[in-house]
Amino acid sequence: MNERPLNPWYSDETPSFLEHLYRGELRWDLISRFPRQDPADREAGDRALTAFSDLLRERVDPVEVDATGVLPPELPEALAAGGFDRLQVPPSLGGLGLSALNTFRVVEAAAGWSMPTAQILSVQNTIGVGPFLPALPPGPLRDTVEARTRSGVFSGNGDTEPQGAANHKRFTTATPTEDGAAFLLNGEKVFTGNAPIAAMVNVTATVREGDSERVRLFFVDTDSPGFRVSAHHEFMGLKGFPSGALTFEDVRVPAHMMMVEGEHNRRLTPELYRRLVVGRVHTIGAPSLAFSRLCLEWARDFVNRRQIDERPLGSYDEIQRNVADTLSEVFALETLTQWCLLAEDQVPANPGFEQVAAKNLTSLTAWRVVERTMALYGAEGYETERSKARRGVPPVPLERAFREARGLRISGGVDFMMDIWMAHKAVFWCYYPLPANAEAIEAEPDLSCLDEADLTEANLDHLRFAVTGTKTFARTCLELARRYPDQDELFEQERLLIPLTQIGNELLLMSLVLGRTSSLGTSGPQSTQDLADVYCAQARLRIADAWRRHHAADSPAASRAAGQWLSGERWADLLPDMPGDASPAGK
Ligand SMILES: Cc1cc2nc3c(=O)[nH]c(=O)nc-3n(C[C@H](O)[C@H](O)[C@H](O)COP(=O)(O)OP(=O)(O)OC[C@H]3O[C@@H](n4cnc5c(N)ncnc54)[C@H](O)[C@@H]3O)c2cc1C
Structure with missing residues (x-):
């Protein structure tokens, strides 16, 4: 039992609301005095947001970045000068010492203006190297990460490999040198956020320990011999976001740059998993809320300027429901954010499971909101902001938000896989x-x-x-x-x-x-x-x-039909006139 x-x-002392729910009990006592942000903390966040918004508007033209796929080269330096690369890091290390909720608010503000900038910030502040500091014991690894953090360098996490992130195994290997002083890393990573601008990355690799193999986390300087950013990724959205594929060829990493954690049998090391779970609230949840809030505003702007058959659009039943659904979903996302980031201190409860659930709850809600708002806008929703500006209608960037929102269902874990x-x-x-x-x-x-x-x-x-x-x-x-x-x-x-x-x-x-x-x-x-x-x-x-x-x-029919198609045994006649290769890219 x-x-x-x-x-x-x-x-x-800190029960988990969601674990109790899974066990059949809705713990109303935990959620009925709902946590809210302390006013003094909110003010601290407001100050950071004012400075950040000024920087963003001065330095980043989101339309230009989306069109060219190039962020201003001086942006990382400007972010670091303002301490925005170290949102939660204490001021003694040059950081802003913000709370988790204020960190979320900064990432949300960034996403509402420029998604690639938001992604740089959220990777840096949640799964880059600095966020591991509180978990590192005194010693040379901590000293090195502290020094890098103090000097304001960018970093990222390289976990996904060309073979697929869902694999239990990590194909990148770390082999101890004969004298035990270092490891040699060999392998490849893909989709590593911030890699092209990073001075250090943390990377998962498989280490043979006695008779077993275990995934461990290594902190690697990107100027190490044998380390290469071998490709730059371009996505449907996130134009300009520095994301790279990494190649490791006998990269020598001092033994102390491996994070020492206990025995485990997971795809990710325990501390990396913990960082990712909290990190996704920022990398996925904050943009999800930003796009949902924007859609709420855009919905009102559009509905209030449109008449159909001499009736205000907002007087039609279906339109009112469309707007009300978005309104209620913004409220729900705000609620989830407050719970995930405040419950631990205020209830106190342990929101770990809820933070995992937030990945799908936030990204799927944002997707519904953006999709619904696009339907509301009709052709103007599908039209690009540049085209709208050219013909003098409000250049609402809904088409861009649509592209950005889709990625949130994939990065950090594909939605149905997260459910599994x-x-x-x-x-x-x-x-x-x-x-x-x-x-x-x-x-x-x-x-x-x-x-x-x-x-x-x-x-x-x-x-x-x-x-x-x-x-x-x-x-x-x-x-x-x-x-x-x-x-x-x-x-x-x-x-x-x-x-x-x-x-x-x-x-x-x-x-x-x-x-x-x-x-x-x-x-x-x-x-x-x-x-x-x-x-x-x-x-x-x-x-x-x-x-x-x-x-x-x-459904035995589904597995039979899929099996026949995948093996080439049947159904070829369902592709009668296809042109062969879907794209001439790379030829
Ligand atoms: C914009 C963006 C930013 C990213 N940033 C980073 C980053 O900073 N660092 C990093 O390491 N990675 C990053 N990633 C990678 C991302 O986390 C992975 O793409 C994601 O987890 C999915 O993994 P995959 O693409 O390797 O697909 P795979 O794991 O290969 O999966 C392929 C398909 O198979 C399905 N599948 C897998 N296993 C099963 C199963 N058991 N049952 C049923 N279906 C299954 C998956 O759901 C998926 O649909 C980023 C990705 C994107 C798009």
Whole structure:
């Protein structure tokens, strides 16, 4: 029986809301006094934002950068001079010493203006080398990283390899030299953010230790002999973002530049995983919120200047719903951000699982918002900002935002893959071995939180749904764990797992939205009851759809048809007149 919470970041003092939800219990006590940013901290963030916005507008023309794919060469230096490359680093090392939420706000502001600039900042400030400082013990590695940080150099993380990031194995190898003083790194990395401007990168590599192989993290100077940026990537969006492929040929790295961590059997080292989980709130969550807020503003601008059949566009039912959905989703993303970045100090709760869930919740919400706003704008949505400027209509960069938002569903992990991993590592972590609270999962739901919640009737109904839905979710997981004593057999059925993770995510964000709304009360200018109602009504539709997909997952026809196509056995006649190569690029 599973007696202990298995979330590695869990402690009794800082419970995990999402882990409890996975186990069938909606902990209203944790979310009903919803965390908010302290006013003094907000002011500190405002000051940094003012200085940052000035720099951004002076130095970066986002339209020009998008058209040419070139950022101003002096930009990294200007960012470092303002301390923006060290947002959370203490002032003693030249940093701004900002809180996590203010760091998020700076990245969000950057994304709202220039996504490649936001990406440079978020990589640097969350998964570059400086962010590892708090985890490094005293010694030569810490001294070196501290010195690099103080001198204001850029850095990045090289983990993805040409063979695919989803592989458990890392094909880059680190072989100890005979005298044990160093390692020789050999291999390739791709899509390493900031690589072309980095003085140092942290890189995963496989080390043979006794009879086993283990992934370790190495801090590598980019001027080391044998290190090369072998290609520069260009993307659908992010034009100008310095992203590179790396080649390592017998790169000698002093032994002390390997981060010493305990035994583990993961694709990523424990500390890199922790940095990535928090980092994605910034690299993915902050741009997601920025694009969603922009769309909210753009939607009002467009709707208020349009008449159809002599009626204001905003008077049509479907348009009002379009705008209300975006409004409620901006509120939901803000809510999730506050929870992910403030709950640890203020509740206190451990938001580690929620930070993982935030990757998909934020990027998929932003994608819905941008896509919906593009539909609202009609042809003007699909038209580029330059074309609009030429003919004198407001040059809203919706087409650019659309390209940027799509990438957020891929970088840091493809969305459906994140759902699969979340099912393995978080949801069913609570069910293998079978949980000790099986009886509680099977008992009637405890609806006493409805008496405490400060919610309208409509929102009380949503809360009732969330509490009972949490039970249904947990009962389904329990039933699956009993039906499949061997978890690997269950994990083979990915189409069954993906909707389950999505249901967990939806229940999470519904609950947080209701918790925050309850803490703001039912009346007065602060009340957000309508936004919560709109958000939860849509979330319930998505949950109903996910349950249908979960129940329809068993499809032998799909695996038969895919197998026949992939092996070349059948269906060639479905490509009768295709021209062969899809692109002449590179010829
Ligand atoms: C803009 C951008 C910035 C990036 N920045 C960085 C960076 O700074 N550092 C870095 O290291 N990487 C970076 N990446 C890489 C990114 O994290 C990976 O592209 C992403 O994790 C997907 O990995 P992959 O492209 O190697 O696809 P793969 O892992 O090869 O996967 C290919 C496809 O197979 C699917 N798949 C894989 N395994 C399974 C399975 N078991 N079941 C079902 N489907 C499966 C995947 O979901 C995907 O659809 C960046 C990528 C982008 C686009």
